[in-house]
Amino acid sequence: MAAVGAAPATSGLMGLGELQVRLPATRTQWLALLAGVGFGLVGAELAWHHPLSGPIALAAWGAVVLLAALFWVKTPVLLLAPLPLVGLAPWTGWISFEEMDLLVTACGCGGYLAYALQLNARDRAPAWRHGLVYSPVVVVLLIALALSAAWSMRRGFADAGGFAFGWFHGYHEAMNSVRNAKAIFLVLAMLPLWTAAATARPRGFSRGLLLGLVLALAGGSAAALWERLAFTGLLDFSTDYRTTALFWEMHVGGAALDGFLVLTLPFALLALLRTRSPWRFAIGLVVALLAAYACLTTFSRGVYLALPLALVPMVMLADAQRRRAAASGPESSSIDSSLGAVDAPLPRLAKVGALAMAGAFALAAALVFGGGGYRGLLALFFVMVILLTMPASLWLPPLGQRLTALLMGGVLALLLGGASWLLAMAVPKAAYVLNVVALLCCAALRWRDAPGQARPIYAVLVTTAWFWLVTTMVIVADYWGGTSGRWTAGAAGLALAGLWAVMLLEPRLWPLQGAGSHGKAGWRKRALLVAGLLMVMAIVAALGGGGYLRDRVATWKEDGQTRLTHWREGLRLLHGGRQWLLGKGAGRFVPSNFYEGPISSQVGDYRLRRDPTESYLALAAGKHVLGRGEQFRISQRIPAPAPGPVSITLVHRTAADALMVLQVCEKNLIYPDNCYGIQPMLKPLRAEAPPAEGGNEAAATGMGEWQTSQFQLGTVPALGGDWWAPRFVTFSMALDTRGARVDIARIAMQDSQGHQLLVNGDFNREMARWFFSSDRHHLPWHIKNAALHVLFEQGLVGLALLGGAYLLALVRLSFGRGRDHPLAPAIVAALIGFGAVGAFDSLLDAPRIGFIFFTLLLLGLGLRALPGEGVARVA
Structure with missing residues (x-):
C-alpha cells in the first residue's frame, strides 16, 4: 500500500x-x-x-x-x-x-x-515523502518472520494433540499457541495501513505514534501509582510487594510491567527533551516522574540495568542528530512554531561540569540520607535547586572579584552558620525554621537579579546566602540524625561548596551556559535537572530506606545461579535436531515443563469437564512444596461483601482427603491482603452399594460421590479500601494438599445481607469470570529469557530471523537511513531496554508487550526521515 x-x-x-x-x-x-x-x-x-x-x-x-x-x-x-x-x-x-x-x-x-x-x-504523495519504506530484503525478512511464527503455532497445535477452539483455554491447551504467537500477526495486519498513513501524513503518523506511547506510559504509570497508594503506601520500599499495575499477564509472575516501562519510557523522555511548549513540558515531566516511580517500585534489577543501558545511547544518538541538523544549516533546522529551535550541543567542559554536578549530588544524597533521613534529603534538594537557578550575572565580574566573593561569602556564611547552630541547639525545631529562612533569602536574591550587569556585592550576597543554606542543611541533618547526620551531611556540604567554587571561577564548567535570564530554553534545562534530582532522591531513598530492594540487590548471585539452572532444564525439554531447528511450538513451554520437568515444575492446574448433565471444574494441586502463597488459585473479582458473616455453599467430590483454602481478600493480582477464610478438610463420600453395570463417571475415575458442604467465613469487615485508593476484592479457592484433586460442580457465596457475590458458580458459561494465578511459584510458567523463549517455540531458525531483524533495526536507526528520523533514538533505546530486561525474563509470552515490541521493531525497519526534515521536526 x-x-x-x-x-x-x-x-x-x-x-x-x-x-x-x-x-x-x-x-x-x-x-x-x-x-x-x-x-x-x-x-x-x-x-x-x-x-x-x-x-x-x-x-x-x-x-x-x-x-x-x-x-x-x-x-x-x-x-x-x-x-x-x-x-x-x-x-x-x-x-x-x-x-x-x-x-x-x-x-x-x-x-x-x-x-x-x-x-x-x-x-x-511523491516517493520522497514516504515516511515508511521497506526494502525488498526487509520485505523478505518480514515474510520469513511471519512464516516462522505460523509454523510455530502449527507445531504448538500438534503438540497439544491437535487444534481445538475454545474461548477459555488455559496454558496447557491448544489456544495458548494462538495467545503466544498472535502479537506479530496483529502488527503485520496493521502494517499496510500504517505504511499508507506514513505516506499520506508522515509527521502526523509519527506524532501519533509518539503520543500513543506517551499516553500509554502515563496510563500504566498512573495504575502503578494507584496500586502503591492502595496496597503499600507511596514511600514503603521495604514491603515484599512488586508493582504489577493492571498487567494481568503477571498472574503467574513474569516481567510484563518491566517490559512495558522500558519500551515506552524512552519516548516520554525524548518528547520531554524536545518540546518547547511550557504546558506540554510540564505534562511530560509529570509523566516521566510517574514512570520513574513505577520503574523504582518494580524492584526489578533488570529494569535498573536496562534503563542506563538504553538511555545513554538514546542521548548520544539524539546529540548526534542535533549536530547533523546544526551542521546542515538553518534551513534543515527550521521547525514549526510550537517546537522552537534545536538546542546547540553542550561544549565538552560543560558536559564535564554536568557530570561532576550529577555525581556530587548522588554522593551527597547518599551521605545525607544515611544520617539525616528524609528531612535532610529534602533540605539537600533545595540546596541543589538554588544552585541550579544561579543567575548568569554572577560570572560577569572579573576573576578577582569572583574569587573575593567566594572568600567573603564563605566567611560570612560560617558566621551565620555558627549562630544558627547555637540557636538550633537552644530552641526546638529551630533547625527547620532557619533552613526555610535561608531558602527564602536565596529566592529573594535570585528575584533581585539584574541580568547583564556586573555587581560584585550582589555576587557576595548570593554566595553567602547559598553557603548559609548549605550549613542549615547540615544543621537539619544533625537535628534529625545526631552525630552521624552531622558528619555525613558536613562532608556532603563541603563537596558541594567546593564544586560551586570551581564552577564560579571557571565559567566553562557551568552546564547551564546560555540558560540565564536571556536563554530561551533556560527554564527547560533547569526543570530537567530538577527532575533528575528528584529521580536521584527517589533511588537513594529506595536503596537507603527499603530493605526489600537491598535484599534483592544482595541476592543477585544466588538468583543468577537459579536462572542458569532453570535455563538448562528448559533447554533439556527440546528433543532431537528437529525441535532444536524449528522449536517445540508456540505456547508449549508450560505443558512441556509440567510433564517432563522436575517435580517442582508440576504446578497446579484446572480443567473444565462435562458429565451427562452439567459442567464441573476439576481443580488439582501442584506436587511441589506448597508454602505460603504457592498454591494454584482459581479466583473471581467480586463486589465488596456487606460487613458480617459470609457463607459458602460448595458441591464437590474428591478421591482422597484434600485441604481446601477458601478466602476473600483485598488483592490486585498476586499479593493478597486482609484475607478472611477457612481451610476445610474435604473427605471423599463413597456409595454404599456397588455401581450397576457400566458404572458411573465418579467410580470410573476413582472420585467419590458428589456432596454439598456449607462453610462460614466468619465476620468479614468492610473491604474495598478508601474511595481515593480503592482495592479490588477477590474470592479465591485453592488446594493445600500436594497432588490432590477436587471436582467442583457448583459454588455460591452469600454475604450478611443475602447478596450473591459469585457469577457463573455452576460453570455453565465455561470459565467466564474465573481467573487463575500462582502468586509466588513462577519459574514453571516462564523460561525466563526472551531469546530462549523464541528458541524453544521457533527453534534456531526463528531465533536467527528475529535476532537478525532486531540487529538490523538497531543498525538502521543508529547509522543507516533511519538515523535522522525524530523517533529513531527512542526506538533504539526501547529495543535495547527490551533486550536487557529480556535477558532475565521471557516478555514475549505477554501479548500486549509483544505487540508493542513488534510495533517498534517492524516500524524501525522502515521508518526514515523526510529529506530536509532534520531532527527539529519533532514527531
Missing part, C-alpha cells in the same frame, strides 16, 4: 458533512476494503462473545471503529494509548482473547475502510 488518495471516482461521490467518501478506485483500495470487512467480522464476533457483556462490548468496539475511520492516520494513538489499562482478564477469565484484540480489529476495520473509501483522501 504505497500511496493514499488515487484519482477520485466521481460516480461514487457522496457528501458526509465535510467528509468525502468515494468508492475504491484501485486494486489496493479493493484489498483494503476486504481487509476492513475481515477485521469487522472477526472483531464483531469477539465483541459479541465478551464475557462481561456482549452488547456493551460491541457498542464500544463500534465506537472505536468510527474513531479509527475518522482519524485513520492516528490509529497508533487509538491502539497504544489504552493498552496498559484494558486488560480485563481478572474480570472476564479470557486469556486466549482479550481487549487488545478488540482494539486491533476495531482500528483495522475503521482504518482500512477509511482508506478504501478514500475518507479524507489526500493527493498521491
Whole structure:
C-alpha cells in the first residue's frame, strides 16, 4: 500500500458533512476494503462473545471503529494509548482473547475502510515523502518472520494433540499457541495501513505514534501509582510487594510491567527533551516522574540495568542528530512554531561540569540520607535547586572579584552558620525554621537579579546566602540524625561548596551556559535537572530506606545461579535436531515443563469437564512444596461483601482427603491482603452399594460421590479500601494438599445481607469470570529469557530471523537511513531496554508487550526521515 488518495471516482461521490467518501478506485483500495470487512467480522464476533457483556462490548468496539475511520492516520494513538489499562482478564477469565484484540480489529476495520473509501483522501504523495519504506530484503525478512511464527503455532497445535477452539483455554491447551504467537500477526495486519498513513501524513503518523506511547506510559504509570497508594503506601520500599499495575499477564509472575516501562519510557523522555511548549513540558515531566516511580517500585534489577543501558545511547544518538541538523544549516533546522529551535550541543567542559554536578549530588544524597533521613534529603534538594537557578550575572565580574566573593561569602556564611547552630541547639525545631529562612533569602536574591550587569556585592550576597543554606542543611541533618547526620551531611556540604567554587571561577564548567535570564530554553534545562534530582532522591531513598530492594540487590548471585539452572532444564525439554531447528511450538513451554520437568515444575492446574448433565471444574494441586502463597488459585473479582458473616455453599467430590483454602481478600493480582477464610478438610463420600453395570463417571475415575458442604467465613469487615485508593476484592479457592484433586460442580457465596457475590458458580458459561494465578511459584510458567523463549517455540531458525531483524533495526536507526528520523533514538533505546530486561525474563509470552515490541521493531525497519526534515521536526 504505497500511496493514499488515487484519482477520485466521481460516480461514487457522496457528501458526509465535510467528509468525502468515494468508492475504491484501485486494486489496493479493493484489498483494503476486504481487509476492513475481515477485521469487522472477526472483531464483531469477539465483541459479541465478551464475557462481561456482549452488547456493551460491541457498542464500544463500534465506537472505536468510527474513531479509527475518522482519524485513520492516528490509529497508533487509538491502539497504544489504552493498552496498559484494558486488560480485563481478572474480570472476564479470557486469556486466549482479550481487549487488545478488540482494539486491533476495531482500528483495522475503521482504518482500512477509511482508506478504501478514500475518507479524507489526500493527493498521491511523491516517493520522497514516504515516511515508511521497506526494502525488498526487509520485505523478505518480514515474510520469513511471519512464516516462522505460523509454523510455530502449527507445531504448538500438534503438540497439544491437535487444534481445538475454545474461548477459555488455559496454558496447557491448544489456544495458548494462538495467545503466544498472535502479537506479530496483529502488527503485520496493521502494517499496510500504517505504511499508507506514513505516506499520506508522515509527521502526523509519527506524532501519533509518539503520543500513543506517551499516553500509554502515563496510563500504566498512573495504575502503578494507584496500586502503591492502595496496597503499600507511596514511600514503603521495604514491603515484599512488586508493582504489577493492571498487567494481568503477571498472574503467574513474569516481567510484563518491566517490559512495558522500558519500551515506552524512552519516548516520554525524548518528547520531554524536545518540546518547547511550557504546558506540554510540564505534562511530560509529570509523566516521566510517574514512570520513574513505577520503574523504582518494580524492584526489578533488570529494569535498573536496562534503563542506563538504553538511555545513554538514546542521548548520544539524539546529540548526534542535533549536530547533523546544526551542521546542515538553518534551513534543515527550521521547525514549526510550537517546537522552537534545536538546542546547540553542550561544549565538552560543560558536559564535564554536568557530570561532576550529577555525581556530587548522588554522593551527597547518599551521605545525607544515611544520617539525616528524609528531612535532610529534602533540605539537600533545595540546596541543589538554588544552585541550579544561579543567575548568569554572577560570572560577569572579573576573576578577582569572583574569587573575593567566594572568600567573603564563605566567611560570612560560617558566621551565620555558627549562630544558627547555637540557636538550633537552644530552641526546638529551630533547625527547620532557619533552613526555610535561608531558602527564602536565596529566592529573594535570585528575584533581585539584574541580568547583564556586573555587581560584585550582589555576587557576595548570593554566595553567602547559598553557603548559609548549605550549613542549615547540615544543621537539619544533625537535628534529625545526631552525630552521624552531622558528619555525613558536613562532608556532603563541603563537596558541594567546593564544586560551586570551581564552577564560579571557571565559567566553562557551568552546564547551564546560555540558560540565564536571556536563554530561551533556560527554564527547560533547569526543570530537567530538577527532575533528575528528584529521580536521584527517589533511588537513594529506595536503596537507603527499603530493605526489600537491598535484599534483592544482595541476592543477585544466588538468583543468577537459579536462572542458569532453570535455563538448562528448559533447554533439556527440546528433543532431537528437529525441535532444536524449528522449536517445540508456540505456547508449549508450560505443558512441556509440567510433564517432563522436575517435580517442582508440576504446578497446579484446572480443567473444565462435562458429565451427562452439567459442567464441573476439576481443580488439582501442584506436587511441589506448597508454602505460603504457592498454591494454584482459581479466583473471581467480586463486589465488596456487606460487613458480617459470609457463607459458602460448595458441591464437590474428591478421591482422597484434600485441604481446601477458601478466602476473600483485598488483592490486585498476586499479593493478597486482609484475607478472611477457612481451610476445610474435604473427605471423599463413597456409595454404599456397588455401581450397576457400566458404572458411573465418579467410580470410573476413582472420585467419590458428589456432596454439598456449607462453610462460614466468619465476620468479614468492610473491604474495598478508601474511595481515593480503592482495592479490588477477590474470592479465591485453592488446594493445600500436594497432588490432590477436587471436582467442583457448583459454588455460591452469600454475604450478611443475602447478596450473591459469585457469577457463573455452576460453570455453565465455561470459565467466564474465573481467573487463575500462582502468586509466588513462577519459574514453571516462564523460561525466563526472551531469546530462549523464541528458541524453544521457533527453534534456531526463528531465533536467527528475529535476532537478525532486531540487529538490523538497531543498525538502521543508529547509522543507516533511519538515523535522522525524530523517533529513531527512542526506538533504539526501547529495543535495547527490551533486550536487557529480556535477558532475565521471557516478555514475549505477554501479548500486549509483544505487540508493542513488534510495533517498534517492524516500524524501525522502515521508518526514515523526510529529506530536509532534520531532527527539529519533532514527531
